Amino acid sequence: MEVAVAKDPSVDPTSLGNLLMRGGMVSREQIQAALIEKSREEDRYLGETMVEMGFISRQVLVTYLNQQMLLRSKSRTEVLRAVGVAASGTLALSGSLDSLTELASQVLQKLK
Numbered sequence: 001m002e003v004a005v006a007k008d009p010s011v012d013p014t015s016l017g018n019l020l021m022r023g024g025m026v027s028r029e030q031i032q033a034a035l036i037e038k039s040r041e042e043d044r045y046l047g048e049t050m051v052e053m054g055f056i057s058r059q060v061l062v063t064y065l066n067q068q069m070l071l072r073s074k075s076r077t078e079v080l081r082a083v084g085v086a087a088s089g090t091l092a093l094s095g096s097l098d099s100l101t102e103l104a105s106q107v108l109q110k111l112k
Contacts, residue, residue: 014071016047019064020056030055 011018017031026034030050038049047061056064 014068016064016068019068019071020050020060023064025060025064026050026055 017026017035020026021028021031030053031046034046034049034053034055037053038044038046047056047065050056051058051061
């Protein structure tokens with residue numbers, strides 16, 4: 001089973017696997033192994049599979065699921081406000097996922 005990477009526009013860059021890989025938490029090979037293991041049982045989640053296989057801790061899973069949720073549900077303005085940056089152009093975002101990922105990380109740190 002081959003895993004597509006976020007650079008492919010047909011792949012969701014906010015998928016858990018892509019976020020974990022881009023964050024340096026897992027390798028492409030670990031994601032592939034977890035996807036194969038996950039496919040053996042219905043109703044199994046990739047994140048739980050990676051925890052069970054020892055690739056990530058439960059805390060890492062929760063952190064990245066929160067990040068994923070923020071990236072998928074918050075508009076740029078909401079994220080900017082959450083980290084205390086004025087949305088009036090103080091920080092110019094060009095739609096870059098890297099910028100949004102960094103902002104989501106900052107939001108998570110403030111919520112701790």
